[in-house]
Amino acid sequence: MSFAKWIGGALGWSFGGPIGAIIGLALGSFVDNLTDSGTPLIGDRQAGRQRDTYRKTPNYGQRTTRPQTQSGDFEVSLLILASIVIKADGKQDQRELDFVRQQFTNMYGKDRANKAFELFKRITKQNISTRQVCLQIKQMMDHASRLQLIHFLFGIAKADGLVTEDELRQIYTITGYLGISNRDFESIKAMFYNSSDNAYKILEIDKSVSDAEVKKAYRGMAKKYHPDRVGHLGKEHQEGAEAKFRQVQEAYEHIQKERGFK
Numbered sequence: 001m002s003f004a005k006w007i008g009g010a011l012g013w014s015f016g017g018p019i020g021a022i023i024g025l026a027l028g029s030f031v032d033n034l035t036d037s038g039t040p041l042i043g044d045r046q047a048g049r050q051r052d053t054y055r056k057t058p059n060y061g062q063r064t065t066r067p068q069t070q071s072g073d074f075e076v077s078l079l080i081l082a083s084i085v086i087k088a089d090g091k092q093d094q095r096e097l098d099f100v101r102q103q104f105t106n107m108y109g110k111d112r113a114n115k116a117f118e119l120f121k122r123i124t125k126q127n128i129s130t131r132q133v134c135l136q137i138k139q140m141m142d143h144a145s146r147l148q149l150i151h152f153l154f155g156i157a158k159a160d161g162l163v164t165e166d167e168l169r170q171i172y173t174i175t176g177y178l179g180i181s182n183r184d185f186e187s188i189k190a191m192f193y194n195s196s197d198n199a200y201k202i203l204e205i206d207k208s209v210s211d212a213e214v215k216k217a218y219r220g221m222a223k224k225y226h227p228d229r230v231g232h233l234g235k236e237h238q239e240g241a242e243a244k245f246r247q248v249q250e251a252y253e254h255i256q257k258e259r260g261f262k
Contacts, residue, residue: 012070013140014077018132023076026122069141071234075108075116077137078149081174083124084133085153088170092124099159103152107236130170134177144229146178147188148237151244154192163192187221191247199251199258211261218252 014020086096100120104113137146150171157167168189175185183204190201200207203217225248227241256262 011072011076012068014073014136017136018129019076019080019136022080022123022126022128022133023119025126026119068232069145071237073141074145074149074233074237076119077133077141078152079116079120079123080128080133081137081149081153082156083120083126084128084130084174085156085167085170087124088157089164089166093160095160096156099156103155103240107240130174131177134174138177138179143180144224145233145237146180147184147225148230148233148241148244149178150175150180150185150188151191152240154188158192188244191244199254202248202251203255211259214252214255214259218248221248222252 011023014023082100086092086100101113101117104116107113108116137149141149153171153174154163157163157171172185175182187202187204190198197207203214203221205213205217209217222245225241225245227238227245230237230241
């Protein structure tokens with residue numbers, strides 16, 4: 001698969017707005033290849049639809065009907081946010097870079113992952129407005145997919161064995177801009193830390209709640225984090241969501257064992 005076909009065939013709403021500008025700049029030396037291949041980034045009809053979308057919705061703070069998020073939209077959003085988190089502590093740790101490459105290899109296979117990582121390296125060289133990017137994602141991407149982005153970002157930060165305060169602050173900032181609640185942030189964060197009350201934090205409840213409330217919370221979280229919620233992103237992202245879903249199940253099982261109920 002050529003680079004032009006990979007990036008052009010996968011993008012929907014991310015072709016426009018701040019993310020589209022970042023991708024365009026990152027392509028850089030690929031422009032000649034894209035032109036020579038005779039393959040446009042996206043079809044003329046789709047390009048027209050995207051231009052119309054952004055003429056109608058120039059303000060990413062406004063609420064509009066969300067278009068369907070495609071696998072490529074999620075992919076480039078992930079690349080951009082990952083580049084922001086990796087630079088949060090003023091350095092790029094090789095273990096974090098290796099984590100990004102490995103995760104993309106697991107999701108997409110070696111060929112597509114290599115292309116994604118090449119784009120990622122070019123994105124990391126840019127100065128990016130976290131707020132503008134996140135507001136575009138917030139407006140265009142569904143809530144379940146945004147939760148999956150945050151889970152992946154914590155995985156990157158933890159890849160070197162420790163989530164630094166700078167990285168934590170950056171992920172917290174991204175979470176706020178993405179319109180994700182503090183409760184959801186703390187739930188996902190707890191999946192990457194070891195403490196006695198993590199199981200309760202993952203289920204977004206306090207230790208003082210009743211067994212019935214524990215069960216109710218689990219049902220709610222299982223529904224929120226079920227991999228089918230990101231089924232529209234493709235099988236590769238469903239599999240990534242399963243890890244988060246399993247952590248919810250394990251948290252519930254831990255509380256069950258601790259309290260002695262079924």
